[in-house]
Amino acid sequence: MKKLIVVVMLYCSTSPAWATDAKLENIQIDTSVPAIERGVDTLMNYCHSCHSLKYIKYRDLATFGIDKKKIEAWRGDQPLDAAMISQLPDDTALQMYGKVPPDLSLLTKAREGGTNYVYSYLIGYYITQEGMTSNHVFPETRMPDALGISGATEPAQRDELQGKAHDIVSFLAWAADPHEEERHRLGYYVIGYLVILTLLLYIVKNQIWSRLK
Secondary structure, X not given: OHXXXXXXXXXXXXXXXXXXXXXXXXXXXXXXXXXXXXXXXXXXXXXXXXXXXXXXXXXXXXXXXXXXXXXXXXXXXXXXXXXXOOOOOHHHHHHHHOOOOOOOOOHHHHOOOHHHHHXXXXXXXXXXXXXXXXXXXXXXXXXOOOOOHHHOOOHHHHHHHHHHHHHHHHHHHHXXXXXXXXXXXXXXXXXXXXXXXXXXXXXXXXXXXXXXX
16 A cells, blocks of 8 residues: 555656657566566666665565575675665765656656656667757656667667666566565465365355255
């Protein structure tokens, strides 16, 4: 319930500013452990210095199956139950960008377009005729071109950066609901239990009514 309220507040307060007429890429995220591990690895290298994931703990990564050595390197002397808070203090962020970079925990649910929007934004940077960096999806952005895709001139280089963006978005989609697979597995058990219980009750009902007849 708390997360739902946060999503609604984020959407209401930010969707007009992030609205765009640009055509969004349509992607299929990969929720496998290797893809999520690549995504969090890339995010920690390119994004975590400014952006937090306050609803994700390092323990969540370990539970999902991310390499423990990588987690140890990322968290340093912080406990496993610590949230993934950025290394950039809020006052410094305000001086650098004029606002605090948004938390990424619920980003794919807070933005209209979800994963398609975030992916399109990450690969949407380009160099204008004036030599300035802009973004097709959100021209007003103050976030630098973290992946450096605006300077990618070779197709192979651009494909590599698009792959990194895809991995980041796959991780962010998982981070927005890290217990989804666990809920699905539990749901199967619950459905199975209800089916068996219904059959048992049906048998008992038939036995009771057969005696009454």
